[in-house]
Amino acid sequence: MPNLIVETQRLDYTFRSGQPILKQLNLQVPAGSIYGFLGPNGAGKTTTLRLILGLLKNQKGDIKIFGESIATHRIPIMKRIGSLIESPSIYLHLTGKENLEVFRLSSGCPRNRIDEVLRVVGLTDAAGKKAGAYSLGMKQRLAIAVALLDDPDLLVLDEPTNGLDPSGIIETRELIKSLNKDQGKTILVSSHLLTEMEKMATHIGIIHKGSLLFQGSMSELHLLQANKAMVTIEVDDAKQAASLLTGFPVQQVNGTNFSVRFESRERTAELNKILVQQGIDVYQVSVARHDLENLFVQITNQ
Amino acid sequence: MINTKAEFLKSRHTLAYRAAFIAGIVLPVLHMLGYILKPEHFLQDLSTRPWEMHATYCWKFGAAFFPMYVTILTSLVVQTEFRNNTWKMVYTQPRSYIDIYFSKFVVIQLLLLGSILLFNVSLIVTGSIANIFRPEFAFFKQPVPVGDMLMVTARMYIASLCITAIQYWFSLRFRNFITSLGIGIGLTIVALILLPWDGVVYFPYAYPILTYFKALKVNGIATHEWYSLIGTAAALLLGFWNIVTRKERG
Numbered sequence: 391m392p393n394l395i396v397e398t399q400r401l402d403y404t405f406r407s408g409q410p411i412l413k414q415l416n417l418q419v420p421a422g423s424i425y426g427f428l429g430p431n432g433a434g435k436t437t438t439l440r441l442i443l444g445l446l447k448n449q450k451g452d453i454k455i456f457g458e459s460i461a462t463h464r465i466p467i468m469k470r471i472g473s474l475i476e477s478p479s480i481y482l483h484l485t486g487k488e489n490l491e492v493f494r495l496s497s498g499c500p501r502n503r504i505d506e507v508l509r510v511v512g513l514t515d516a517a518g519k520k521a522g523a524y525s526l527g528m529k530q531r532l533a534i535a536v537a538l539l540d541d542p543d544l545l546v547l548d549e550p551t552n553g554l555d556p557s558g559i560i561e562t563r564e565l566i567k568s569l570n571k572d573q574g575k576t577i578l579v580s581s582h583l584l585t586e587m588e589k590m591a592t593h594i595g596i597i598h599k600g601s602l603l604f605q606g607s608m609s610e611l612h613l614l615q616a617n618k619a620m621v622t623i624e625v626d627d628a629k630q631a632a633s634l635l636t637g638f639p640v641q642q643v644n645g646t647n648f649s650v651r652f653e654s655r656e657r658t659a660e661l662n663k664i665l666v667q668q669g670i671d672v673y674q675v676s677v678a679r680h681d682l683e684n685l686f687v688q689i690t691n692q
Numbered sequence: 693m694i695n696t697k698a699e700f701l702k703s704r705h706t707l708a709y710r711a712a713f714i715a716g717i718v719l720p721v722l723h724m725l726g727y728i729l730k731p732e733h734f735l736q737d738l739s740t741r742p743w744e745m746h747a748t749y750c751w752k753f754g755a756a757f758f759p760m761y762v763t764i765l766t767s768l769v770v771q772t773e774f775r776n777n778t779w780k781m782v783y784t785q786p787r788s789y790i791d792i793y794f795s796k797f798v799v800i801q802l803l804l805l806g807s808i809l810l811f812n813v814s815l816i817v818t819g820s821i822a823n824i825f826r827p828e829f830a831f832f833k834q835p836v837p838v839g840d841m842l843m844v845t846a847r848m849y850i851a852s853l854c855i856t857a858i859q860y861w862f863s864l865r866f867r868n869f870i871t872s873l874g875i876g877i878g879l880t881i882v883a884l885i886l887l888p889w890d891g892v893v894y895f896p897y898a899y900p901i902l903t904y905f906k907a908l909k910v911n912g913i914a915t916h917e918w919y920s921l922i923g924t925a926a927a928l929l930l931g932f933w934n935i936v937t938r939k940e941r942g
Contacts, residue, residue: 465786479776483776
Protein backbone atom coordinates (compact mmCIF):
# COMPACT_ATOMS: atom_id res chain seq x y z
CA MET A 391 0.00 0.00 0.00
CA PRO A 392 1.60 3.28 -1.06
CA ASN A 393 1.93 6.14 1.36
CA LEU A 394 -1.32 8.09 0.97
CA ILE A 395 -1.34 11.84 1.53
CA VAL A 396 -5.10 12.22 1.16
CA GLU A 397 -7.48 9.41 1.81
CA THR A 398 -11.24 9.54 2.05
CA GLN A 399 -13.27 6.57 3.12
CA ARG A 400 -16.89 6.13 2.11
CA LEU A 401 -17.42 9.84 1.92
CA ASP A 402 -21.04 10.89 1.54
CA TYR A 403 -22.33 14.38 1.17
CA THR A 404 -25.90 15.53 0.74
CA PHE A 405 -27.09 19.06 0.07
CA ARG A 406 -29.65 20.59 2.33
CA SER A 407 -32.27 19.99 -0.37
CA GLY A 408 -31.64 16.26 0.06
CA GLN A 409 -29.80 15.99 -3.23
CA PRO A 410 -26.87 13.59 -2.83
CA ILE A 411 -23.61 15.14 -4.08
CA LEU A 412 -21.04 12.51 -3.11
CA LYS A 413 -21.66 8.79 -2.79
CA GLN A 414 -19.25 6.53 -0.95
CA LEU A 415 -16.20 8.32 -2.28
CA ASN A 416 -12.88 6.61 -1.61
CA LEU A 417 -10.24 8.99 -2.84
CA GLN A 418 -6.60 7.94 -2.53
CA VAL A 419 -3.89 10.42 -3.37
CA PRO A 420 -0.42 8.81 -3.16
CA ALA A 421 2.60 10.77 -1.93
CA GLY A 422 4.56 12.48 -4.69
CA SER A 423 1.81 12.18 -7.28
CA ILE A 424 0.02 14.67 -9.46
CA TYR A 425 -3.48 13.39 -8.91
CA GLY A 426 -5.83 14.54 -11.63
CA PHE A 427 -9.33 14.69 -10.21
CA LEU A 428 -11.48 14.58 -13.25
CA GLY A 429 -15.15 14.93 -13.87
CA PRO A 430 -17.76 16.94 -15.74
CA ASN A 431 -19.07 20.14 -14.19
CA GLY A 432 -21.30 19.43 -11.24
CA ALA A 433 -19.85 15.96 -10.63
CA GLY A 434 -18.81 16.82 -7.07
CA LYS A 435 -15.16 17.81 -7.53
CA THR A 436 -15.31 21.13 -5.72
CA THR A 437 -17.46 19.66 -2.95
CA THR A 438 -14.86 16.94 -2.40
CA LEU A 439 -12.00 19.44 -2.30
CA ARG A 440 -13.91 21.74 0.05
CA LEU A 441 -14.55 18.79 2.36
CA ILE A 442 -10.86 17.89 2.29
CA LEU A 443 -9.95 21.47 3.21
CA GLY A 444 -12.52 21.64 5.99
CA LEU A 445 -14.56 24.36 4.25
CA LEU A 446 -17.57 22.06 4.36
CA LYS A 447 -18.51 20.12 7.42
CA ASN A 448 -18.06 16.40 6.90
CA GLN A 449 -21.39 14.58 7.15
CA LYS A 450 -20.49 10.94 6.77
CA GLY A 451 -17.31 9.00 6.11
CA ASP A 452 -13.70 9.65 6.98
CA ILE A 453 -11.14 12.10 5.65
CA LYS A 454 -7.49 11.61 6.48
CA ILE A 455 -4.79 14.01 5.38
CA PHE A 456 -1.20 13.11 6.21
CA GLY A 457 -2.80 10.31 8.18
CA GLU A 458 -4.68 12.68 10.50
CA SER A 459 -8.27 13.79 10.68
CA ILE A 460 -9.03 17.39 9.72
CA ALA A 461 -11.63 17.61 12.48
CA THR A 462 -9.02 17.12 15.19
CA HIS A 463 -5.80 18.37 13.56
CA ARG A 464 -6.97 21.28 11.41
CA ILE A 465 -4.15 23.71 12.13
CA PRO A 466 -1.15 21.34 11.76
CA ILE A 467 -2.72 19.94 8.56
CA MET A 468 -3.38 23.40 7.14
CA LYS A 469 0.22 24.32 7.83
CA ARG A 470 1.22 21.70 5.24
CA ILE A 471 -1.43 22.46 2.59
CA GLY A 472 -1.54 25.19 0.00
CA SER A 473 -4.84 25.58 -1.81
CA LEU A 474 -6.67 27.35 -4.58
CA ILE A 475 -10.40 26.79 -4.72
CA GLU A 476 -12.43 27.93 -7.73
CA SER A 477 -11.83 31.51 -8.81
CA PRO A 478 -8.63 33.09 -7.47
CA SER A 479 -9.32 34.68 -4.12
CA ILE A 480 -6.98 37.55 -3.53
CA TYR A 481 -7.36 41.08 -2.20
CA LEU A 482 -7.84 43.17 -5.31
CA HIS A 483 -7.18 46.49 -3.52
CA LEU A 484 -3.73 45.33 -2.42
CA THR A 485 -0.61 44.84 -4.53
CA GLY A 486 0.68 41.37 -5.33
CA LYS A 487 3.35 41.73 -2.68
CA GLU A 488 0.92 43.03 -0.04
CA ASN A 489 -1.35 40.06 -0.73
CA LEU A 490 1.52 37.71 -0.02
CA GLU A 491 2.43 39.69 3.08
CA VAL A 492 -1.11 39.27 4.44
CA PHE A 493 -0.86 35.50 4.10
CA ARG A 494 2.75 35.44 5.28
CA LEU A 495 1.64 37.10 8.52
CA SER A 496 -1.05 34.43 8.86
CA SER A 497 1.28 31.52 8.37
CA GLY A 498 4.37 32.99 9.99
CA CYS A 499 6.82 31.90 7.31
CA PRO A 500 10.03 33.92 6.71
CA ARG A 501 9.84 37.14 4.68
CA ASN A 502 12.22 35.99 1.94
CA ARG A 503 9.60 33.43 0.86
CA ILE A 504 7.63 36.27 -0.73
CA ASP A 505 10.34 37.03 -3.31
CA GLU A 506 10.91 33.33 -3.84
CA VAL A 507 7.30 32.49 -4.67
CA LEU A 508 6.97 35.62 -6.82
CA ARG A 509 9.91 34.35 -8.83
CA VAL A 510 8.47 30.84 -9.08
CA VAL A 511 5.20 32.11 -10.57
CA GLY A 512 6.92 34.79 -12.63
CA LEU A 513 5.32 37.83 -11.02
CA THR A 514 8.45 39.56 -9.69
CA ASP A 515 8.03 42.52 -12.04
CA ALA A 516 4.33 42.96 -11.28
CA ALA A 517 4.70 42.57 -7.51
CA GLY A 518 4.11 46.28 -6.87
CA LYS A 519 0.99 46.49 -9.03
CA LYS A 520 -2.48 46.30 -7.55
CA ALA A 521 -3.91 42.82 -7.95
CA GLY A 522 -7.12 44.37 -9.31
CA ALA A 523 -5.15 45.45 -12.39
CA TYR A 524 -3.82 41.95 -13.03
CA SER A 525 -5.03 39.81 -15.91
CA LEU A 526 -6.90 36.65 -14.99
CA GLY A 527 -3.77 34.59 -15.63
CA MET A 528 -1.73 36.81 -13.33
CA LYS A 529 -4.39 36.61 -10.62
CA GLN A 530 -4.33 32.86 -10.92
CA ARG A 531 -0.54 32.86 -10.64
CA LEU A 532 -0.68 35.12 -7.61
CA ALA A 533 -3.18 32.73 -6.01
CA ILE A 534 -0.77 29.87 -6.70
CA ALA A 535 2.02 31.95 -5.15
CA VAL A 536 -0.13 32.36 -2.04
CA ALA A 537 -0.68 28.60 -1.98
CA LEU A 538 3.08 28.01 -2.25
CA LEU A 539 4.05 30.56 0.37
CA ASP A 540 4.44 28.28 3.35
CA ASP A 541 6.25 25.63 1.28
CA PRO A 542 3.40 23.12 1.60
CA ASP A 543 3.77 19.37 1.11
CA LEU A 544 0.37 19.14 -0.54
CA LEU A 545 -1.17 21.50 -3.07
CA VAL A 546 -4.91 21.37 -3.65
CA LEU A 547 -5.78 23.17 -6.88
CA ASP A 548 -9.37 23.39 -8.07
CA GLU A 549 -9.54 23.99 -11.82
CA PRO A 550 -6.37 26.11 -11.86
CA THR A 551 -6.47 26.57 -15.63
CA ASN A 552 -10.10 27.64 -15.77
CA GLY A 553 -10.55 30.75 -17.86
CA LEU A 554 -6.90 30.98 -18.86
CA ASP A 555 -5.72 31.52 -22.42
CA PRO A 556 -3.66 28.77 -24.10
CA SER A 557 -0.31 30.19 -23.04
CA GLY A 558 -1.59 30.64 -19.49
CA ILE A 559 -2.73 27.01 -19.50
CA ILE A 560 0.67 25.82 -20.67
CA GLU A 561 2.50 27.97 -18.10
CA THR A 562 0.33 26.72 -15.26
CA ARG A 563 0.78 23.13 -16.38
CA GLU A 564 4.55 23.49 -16.57
CA LEU A 565 4.56 25.11 -13.15
CA ILE A 566 2.56 22.25 -11.64
CA LYS A 567 4.85 19.69 -13.23
CA SER A 568 8.00 21.39 -12.02
CA LEU A 569 6.63 21.81 -8.49
CA ASN A 570 6.00 18.10 -8.44
CA LYS A 571 9.24 17.04 -10.08
CA ASP A 572 11.70 19.53 -8.64
CA GLN A 573 10.21 20.14 -5.22
CA GLY A 574 8.54 16.80 -4.64
CA LYS A 575 5.16 18.28 -3.84
CA THR A 576 2.06 16.14 -3.97
CA ILE A 577 -0.55 17.89 -6.06
CA LEU A 578 -4.27 17.22 -6.12
CA VAL A 579 -5.63 19.06 -9.12
CA SER A 580 -9.17 19.01 -10.42
CA SER A 581 -10.29 19.65 -13.96
CA HIS A 582 -13.05 18.84 -16.39
CA LEU A 583 -10.57 18.67 -19.24
CA LEU A 584 -9.15 15.24 -19.79
CA THR A 585 -6.60 16.30 -22.36
CA GLU A 586 -5.21 18.73 -19.80
CA MET A 587 -4.84 16.02 -17.16
CA GLU A 588 -3.33 13.60 -19.64
CA LYS A 589 -0.42 16.00 -20.04
CA MET A 590 0.53 16.27 -16.40
CA ALA A 591 -1.13 13.78 -14.07
CA THR A 592 0.56 10.65 -12.74
CA HIS A 593 -2.70 9.42 -11.22
CA ILE A 594 -6.29 9.90 -12.22
CA GLY A 595 -9.58 9.75 -10.41
CA ILE A 596 -12.72 10.07 -12.50
CA ILE A 597 -15.81 11.24 -10.67
CA HIS A 598 -19.28 11.35 -12.14
CA LYS A 599 -22.53 12.14 -10.36
CA GLY A 600 -20.76 11.86 -7.03
CA SER A 601 -19.22 8.43 -7.54
CA LEU A 602 -15.64 7.59 -8.32
CA LEU A 603 -15.77 5.56 -11.56
CA PHE A 604 -12.07 5.06 -12.00
CA GLN A 605 -9.05 5.58 -9.82
CA GLY A 606 -5.49 4.56 -10.55
CA SER A 607 -2.22 5.47 -12.14
CA MET A 608 -1.98 6.88 -15.63
CA SER A 609 -0.65 3.54 -16.90
CA GLU A 610 -3.64 1.74 -15.44
CA LEU A 611 -5.87 4.17 -17.26
CA HIS A 612 -3.98 3.48 -20.49
CA LEU A 613 -4.46 -0.23 -19.93
CA LEU A 614 -8.16 0.34 -19.55
CA GLN A 615 -8.03 2.43 -22.69
CA ALA A 616 -6.32 -0.44 -24.59
CA ASN A 617 -8.96 -2.84 -23.35
CA LYS A 618 -11.62 -0.68 -24.79
CA ALA A 619 -9.96 -0.46 -28.24
CA MET A 620 -11.73 -2.05 -31.18
CA VAL A 621 -10.60 -3.57 -34.48
CA THR A 622 -12.90 -2.69 -37.33
CA ILE A 623 -12.78 -4.90 -40.41
CA GLU A 624 -14.35 -4.21 -43.79
CA VAL A 625 -15.00 -7.31 -45.89
CA ASP A 626 -17.29 -8.43 -48.72
CA ASP A 627 -19.53 -10.49 -46.43
CA ALA A 628 -19.41 -9.46 -42.80
CA LYS A 629 -21.83 -12.10 -41.56
CA GLN A 630 -19.88 -14.96 -43.02
CA ALA A 631 -16.59 -13.49 -41.88
CA ALA A 632 -17.85 -13.13 -38.33
CA SER A 633 -19.01 -16.74 -38.25
CA LEU A 634 -15.56 -17.91 -39.26
CA LEU A 635 -13.90 -16.14 -36.37
CA THR A 636 -14.72 -18.44 -33.52
CA GLY A 637 -12.50 -17.66 -30.59
CA PHE A 638 -12.46 -13.92 -31.35
CA PRO A 639 -14.59 -11.50 -29.38
CA VAL A 640 -16.77 -10.33 -32.26
CA GLN A 641 -19.03 -7.54 -31.15
CA GLN A 642 -20.83 -5.78 -33.94
CA VAL A 643 -21.74 -6.94 -37.39
CA ASN A 644 -23.37 -4.66 -39.86
CA GLY A 645 -23.37 -4.98 -43.66
CA THR A 646 -19.80 -5.13 -44.84
CA ASN A 647 -18.32 -4.07 -41.49
CA PHE A 648 -17.82 -5.84 -38.23
CA SER A 649 -15.76 -5.15 -35.16
CA VAL A 650 -13.77 -7.21 -32.72
CA ARG A 651 -12.40 -6.17 -29.35
CA PHE A 652 -8.69 -5.42 -29.68
CA GLU A 653 -6.50 -7.98 -27.92
CA SER A 654 -3.02 -7.56 -29.37
CA ARG A 655 -1.25 -6.79 -32.64
CA GLU A 656 -0.45 -10.46 -33.13
CA ARG A 657 -4.09 -11.48 -32.70
CA THR A 658 -5.12 -8.85 -35.22
CA ALA A 659 -2.70 -10.31 -37.78
CA GLU A 660 -3.98 -13.81 -37.02
CA LEU A 661 -7.55 -12.69 -37.58
CA ASN A 662 -6.65 -11.25 -40.95
CA LYS A 663 -4.85 -14.44 -41.95
CA ILE A 664 -7.88 -16.63 -41.12
CA LEU A 665 -10.19 -14.45 -43.18
CA VAL A 666 -7.88 -14.42 -46.20
CA GLN A 667 -7.29 -18.18 -45.99
CA GLN A 668 -11.06 -18.75 -45.96
CA GLY A 669 -11.44 -16.73 -49.16
CA ILE A 670 -12.96 -13.59 -47.66
CA ASP A 671 -11.99 -10.32 -49.38
CA VAL A 672 -10.57 -8.06 -46.70
CA TYR A 673 -10.72 -4.41 -47.74
CA GLN A 674 -9.62 -2.77 -44.54
CA VAL A 675 -8.49 -3.60 -41.00
CA SER A 676 -8.23 -0.68 -38.59
CA VAL A 677 -7.65 -0.41 -34.89
CA ALA A 678 -9.73 2.33 -33.32
CA ARG A 679 -8.00 3.26 -30.11
CA HIS A 680 -10.27 5.23 -27.91
CA ASP A 681 -8.56 8.40 -27.02
CA LEU A 682 -9.03 9.35 -23.42
CA GLU A 683 -11.75 11.77 -24.38
CA ASN A 684 -13.91 8.93 -25.73
CA LEU A 685 -12.95 6.76 -22.81
CA PHE A 686 -14.07 9.48 -20.47
CA VAL A 687 -17.41 9.79 -22.21
CA GLN A 688 -17.72 6.02 -22.17
CA ILE A 689 -16.89 5.71 -18.48
CA THR A 690 -19.20 8.50 -17.48
CA ASN A 691 -22.00 7.09 -19.59
CA GLN A 692 -21.91 3.71 -17.91
CA MET B 693 -2.17 34.59 19.43
CA ILE B 694 -4.38 36.73 17.26
CA ASN B 695 -3.20 38.09 14.00
CA THR B 696 -4.36 41.70 14.01
CA LYS B 697 -1.46 42.85 11.87
CA ALA B 698 -2.56 40.80 8.86
CA GLU B 699 -6.15 41.98 9.32
CA PHE B 700 -4.98 45.58 9.44
CA LEU B 701 -2.99 45.20 6.28
CA LYS B 702 -6.11 43.88 4.55
CA SER B 703 -8.17 46.93 5.35
CA ARG B 704 -5.52 49.30 3.99
CA HIS B 705 -6.70 51.35 1.02
CA THR B 706 -10.28 50.21 1.64
CA LEU B 707 -13.40 52.28 2.00
CA ALA B 708 -13.48 51.34 5.71
CA TYR B 709 -10.24 53.22 6.27
CA ARG B 710 -11.46 56.28 4.41
CA ALA B 711 -14.83 56.14 6.15
CA ALA B 712 -13.11 56.12 9.55
CA PHE B 713 -10.96 59.08 8.56
CA ILE B 714 -13.82 61.11 7.08
CA ALA B 715 -16.06 60.36 10.07
CA GLY B 716 -13.29 61.65 12.33
CA ILE B 717 -13.05 65.04 10.69
CA VAL B 718 -16.26 65.85 8.86
CA LEU B 719 -18.37 67.34 11.69
CA PRO B 720 -15.65 69.55 13.23
CA VAL B 721 -14.62 70.80 9.79
CA LEU B 722 -18.20 71.63 8.73
CA HIS B 723 -18.80 73.46 11.99
CA MET B 724 -15.54 75.34 11.63
CA LEU B 725 -16.67 76.55 8.22
CA GLY B 726 -19.95 77.68 9.80
CA TYR B 727 -18.11 79.60 12.56
CA ILE B 728 -15.88 81.33 10.02
CA LEU B 729 -18.61 82.13 7.49
CA LYS B 730 -21.38 83.07 9.93
CA PRO B 731 -19.59 84.09 13.13
CA GLU B 732 -22.55 86.13 14.39
CA HIS B 733 -24.65 82.96 14.90
CA PHE B 734 -22.07 81.43 17.21
CA LEU B 735 -20.40 84.44 18.79
CA GLN B 736 -22.18 84.27 22.11
CA ASP B 737 -21.42 80.58 22.72
CA LEU B 738 -17.91 80.64 21.33
CA SER B 739 -16.81 83.71 23.22
CA THR B 740 -17.91 82.38 26.60
CA ARG B 741 -17.54 78.55 26.58
CA PRO B 742 -15.87 77.91 23.21
CA TRP B 743 -14.50 74.36 23.65
CA GLU B 744 -17.54 73.01 25.43
CA MET B 745 -19.96 74.48 22.88
CA HIS B 746 -17.88 73.46 19.86
CA ALA B 747 -17.80 69.89 21.19
CA THR B 748 -21.53 69.98 21.93
CA TYR B 749 -22.45 71.20 18.43
CA CYS B 750 -20.41 68.42 16.87
CA TRP B 751 -21.29 65.59 19.26
CA LYS B 752 -25.03 66.31 18.97
CA PHE B 753 -24.93 65.22 15.35
CA GLY B 754 -22.24 62.69 16.05
CA ALA B 755 -24.26 60.91 18.76
CA ALA B 756 -27.39 60.78 16.58
CA PHE B 757 -25.48 59.24 13.68
CA PHE B 758 -23.20 57.07 15.79
CA PRO B 759 -25.14 53.78 15.52
CA MET B 760 -25.36 54.21 11.77
CA TYR B 761 -21.67 54.98 11.47
CA VAL B 762 -20.72 51.95 13.56
CA THR B 763 -22.97 49.79 11.36
CA ILE B 764 -21.36 51.05 8.17
CA LEU B 765 -17.81 50.69 9.47
CA THR B 766 -18.37 47.12 10.67
CA SER B 767 -19.98 46.07 7.41
CA LEU B 768 -17.20 47.65 5.35
CA VAL B 769 -14.42 45.86 7.23
CA VAL B 770 -16.08 42.45 6.94
CA GLN B 771 -17.15 43.06 3.36
CA THR B 772 -13.50 43.06 2.23
CA GLU B 773 -13.48 39.27 2.55
CA PHE B 774 -16.80 38.69 0.82
CA ARG B 775 -16.07 41.04 -2.04
CA ASN B 776 -12.72 39.43 -2.81
CA ASN B 777 -14.08 35.95 -2.22
CA THR B 778 -11.29 35.40 0.30
CA TRP B 779 -13.07 33.76 3.23
CA LYS B 780 -12.05 30.37 1.89
CA MET B 781 -8.41 31.49 1.94
CA VAL B 782 -8.79 32.78 5.48
CA TYR B 783 -10.26 29.49 6.65
CA THR B 784 -7.59 27.38 4.96
CA GLN B 785 -4.76 29.20 6.71
CA PRO B 786 -3.21 27.55 9.77
CA ARG B 787 -5.09 29.92 12.07
CA SER B 788 -7.42 29.12 14.93
CA TYR B 789 -11.07 30.14 14.69
CA ILE B 790 -10.55 32.35 17.73
CA ASP B 791 -7.82 34.20 15.87
CA ILE B 792 -9.89 34.57 12.69
CA TYR B 793 -12.95 35.78 14.56
CA PHE B 794 -11.44 38.12 17.11
CA SER B 795 -8.60 39.64 15.09
CA LYS B 796 -11.07 41.23 12.69
CA PHE B 797 -13.23 42.46 15.57
CA VAL B 798 -10.14 44.07 17.09
CA VAL B 799 -9.44 45.84 13.79
CA ILE B 800 -12.98 47.26 13.78
CA GLN B 801 -12.52 48.45 17.36
CA LEU B 802 -9.17 50.07 16.59
CA LEU B 803 -10.61 51.84 13.55
CA LEU B 804 -13.54 53.02 15.63
CA LEU B 805 -11.34 54.23 18.49
CA GLY B 806 -8.99 55.84 15.99
CA SER B 807 -11.81 57.77 14.39
CA ILE B 808 -13.21 59.00 17.73
CA LEU B 809 -9.76 60.12 18.81
CA LEU B 810 -9.31 61.81 15.44
CA PHE B 811 -12.64 63.49 16.09
CA ASN B 812 -11.22 64.95 19.32
CA VAL B 813 -8.03 66.11 17.64
CA SER B 814 -10.15 67.66 14.88
CA LEU B 815 -12.20 69.51 17.50
CA ILE B 816 -9.04 71.12 18.85
CA VAL B 817 -7.55 71.87 15.44
CA THR B 818 -10.75 73.26 13.90
CA GLY B 819 -11.47 75.38 17.01
CA SER B 820 -8.01 76.86 16.77
CA ILE B 821 -8.29 77.54 13.04
CA ALA B 822 -11.69 79.22 13.51
CA ASN B 823 -10.12 81.42 16.17
CA ILE B 824 -7.32 82.48 13.82
CA PHE B 825 -9.91 83.69 11.29
CA ARG B 826 -12.25 85.11 13.94
CA PRO B 827 -10.23 86.57 16.83
CA GLU B 828 -13.46 87.40 18.68
CA PHE B 829 -13.86 83.73 19.66
CA ALA B 830 -12.28 82.66 22.96
CA PHE B 831 -10.68 79.34 21.96
CA PHE B 832 -7.17 80.63 22.65
CA LYS B 833 -8.15 82.15 25.96
CA GLN B 834 -9.39 78.99 27.58
CA PRO B 835 -7.65 75.68 28.18
CA VAL B 836 -8.78 72.65 26.14
CA PRO B 837 -10.93 70.49 28.46
CA VAL B 838 -9.04 67.32 27.56
CA GLY B 839 -10.36 65.38 30.58
CA ASP B 840 -14.02 66.04 29.74
CA MET B 841 -13.46 65.28 26.08
CA LEU B 842 -11.85 61.94 26.85
CA MET B 843 -14.62 61.08 29.30
CA VAL B 844 -17.30 61.66 26.66
CA THR B 845 -15.21 59.70 24.16
CA ALA B 846 -14.77 56.73 26.49
CA ARG B 847 -18.47 56.59 27.36
CA MET B 848 -19.62 56.92 23.77
CA TYR B 849 -17.26 54.13 22.87
CA ILE B 850 -18.64 51.86 25.60
CA ALA B 851 -22.19 52.70 24.54
CA SER B 852 -21.47 51.74 20.93
CA LEU B 853 -19.55 48.56 21.71
CA CYS B 854 -22.63 46.36 21.85
CA ILE B 855 -23.80 47.58 18.43
CA THR B 856 -20.42 46.74 16.92
CA ALA B 857 -20.55 43.23 18.36
CA ILE B 858 -24.09 42.61 17.06
CA GLN B 859 -23.35 44.16 13.67
CA TYR B 860 -20.14 42.16 13.45
CA TRP B 861 -22.15 38.99 13.79
CA PHE B 862 -24.66 40.10 11.12
CA SER B 863 -21.86 41.16 8.78
CA LEU B 864 -20.18 37.76 9.07
CA ARG B 865 -23.45 35.92 8.72
CA PHE B 866 -24.83 37.69 5.66
CA ARG B 867 -22.77 37.68 2.50
CA ASN B 868 -24.73 40.62 1.12
CA PHE B 869 -23.51 43.93 2.48
CA ILE B 870 -26.97 45.45 2.11
CA THR B 871 -28.55 42.92 4.49
CA SER B 872 -26.40 43.72 7.52
CA LEU B 873 -26.43 47.40 6.68
CA GLY B 874 -30.21 47.40 6.30
CA ILE B 875 -30.71 45.60 9.61
CA GLY B 876 -28.36 48.02 11.38
CA ILE B 877 -29.99 51.14 9.98
CA GLY B 878 -33.48 49.71 10.55
CA LEU B 879 -32.71 48.97 14.19
CA THR B 880 -31.27 52.47 14.62
CA ILE B 881 -34.55 53.93 13.40
CA VAL B 882 -36.42 51.64 15.79
CA ALA B 883 -34.17 52.96 18.59
CA LEU B 884 -35.21 56.54 17.78
CA ILE B 885 -38.88 55.53 17.95
CA LEU B 886 -38.37 53.70 21.25
CA LEU B 887 -36.49 56.58 22.91
CA PRO B 888 -39.40 57.88 25.03
CA TRP B 889 -40.10 54.39 26.42
CA ASP B 890 -38.44 53.26 29.70
CA GLY B 891 -37.53 49.87 28.30
CA VAL B 892 -35.21 51.49 25.76
CA VAL B 893 -32.31 50.72 28.14
CA TYR B 894 -32.57 47.13 26.85
CA PHE B 895 -32.20 48.21 23.24
CA PRO B 896 -28.49 48.48 22.27
CA TYR B 897 -29.02 50.64 19.19
CA ALA B 898 -30.26 53.43 21.46
CA TYR B 899 -27.25 53.38 23.79
CA PRO B 900 -25.05 56.06 22.15
CA ILE B 901 -28.03 58.43 22.03
CA LEU B 902 -28.94 57.63 25.65
CA THR B 903 -25.38 58.25 26.76
CA TYR B 904 -25.03 61.58 25.03
CA PHE B 905 -28.47 63.07 25.50
CA LYS B 906 -29.59 61.58 28.79
CA ALA B 907 -26.82 60.06 30.87
CA LEU B 908 -23.81 62.34 30.43
CA LYS B 909 -24.35 63.78 33.88
CA VAL B 910 -24.33 60.34 35.50
CA ASN B 911 -21.08 59.83 37.36
CA GLY B 912 -19.16 56.77 36.31
CA ILE B 913 -20.88 54.25 34.10
CA ALA B 914 -24.64 54.47 33.51
CA THR B 915 -26.91 51.42 33.73
CA HIS B 916 -27.39 51.05 29.98
CA GLU B 917 -23.62 51.27 29.53
CA TRP B 918 -23.23 48.25 31.78
CA TYR B 919 -25.84 46.53 29.65
CA SER B 920 -23.80 47.48 26.61
CA LEU B 921 -20.73 45.72 28.05
CA ILE B 922 -22.74 42.62 28.98
CA GLY B 923 -24.47 42.63 25.59
CA THR B 924 -21.09 42.89 23.85
CA ALA B 925 -19.79 39.79 25.59
CA ALA B 926 -23.00 37.89 24.84
CA ALA B 927 -23.15 38.92 21.16
CA LEU B 928 -19.47 38.09 20.63
CA LEU B 929 -19.81 34.64 22.16
CA LEU B 930 -23.04 33.83 20.31
CA GLY B 931 -21.55 35.11 17.07
CA PHE B 932 -18.42 33.04 17.59
CA TRP B 933 -20.42 29.93 18.34
CA ASN B 934 -22.57 30.52 15.27
CA ILE B 935 -19.58 30.99 12.97
CA VAL B 936 -17.63 28.01 14.32
CA THR B 937 -20.56 25.61 14.07
CA ARG B 938 -21.59 26.65 10.56
CA LYS B 939 -21.64 23.83 8.05
CA GLU B 940 -20.18 25.90 5.27
CA ARG B 941 -17.36 28.41 5.25
CA GLY B 942 -15.96 30.63 2.56
